[in-house]
Amino acid sequence: MRKIFFLLGLFIAALPALAADSPIVVLNTQRLIYHSPDCKWAHRCTRNCIKTTLDKAVEYGARPCKVCGGSQN
Ligand SMILES: [Zn+2]
Structure with a gap:
């Protein structure tokens, strides 16, 4: 059952933002x-x-990534 919520979370995270005032990042879903x-x-x-x-x-x-800080903004 937890796995389903995990996948649902990934799906929601992958949805494109309608209000695009948050910067785009690349999310590593495994780490x-x-x-x-x-x-x-x-x-x-x-x-x-x-x-x-x-x-x-x-x-x-x-x-956030320790190399890039997660976002350029
Ligand atoms: Zn990085």
Whole structure:
């Protein structure tokens, strides 16, 4: 049952933001770390990463990347 809520959370996090005042980040759904879109680690992350907003990444419990700080803003 927990797995279903986990997947639902991912689905919600992957929804494009209607109010786009939150910066776009690349969220690693396996490690729960978010990156700035131009972070080299964001570019390397292809399998477990989704593009979402900073707000949703934080809401989802993700932490910022230590290399890029999570967002350029
Ligand atoms: Zn990063």
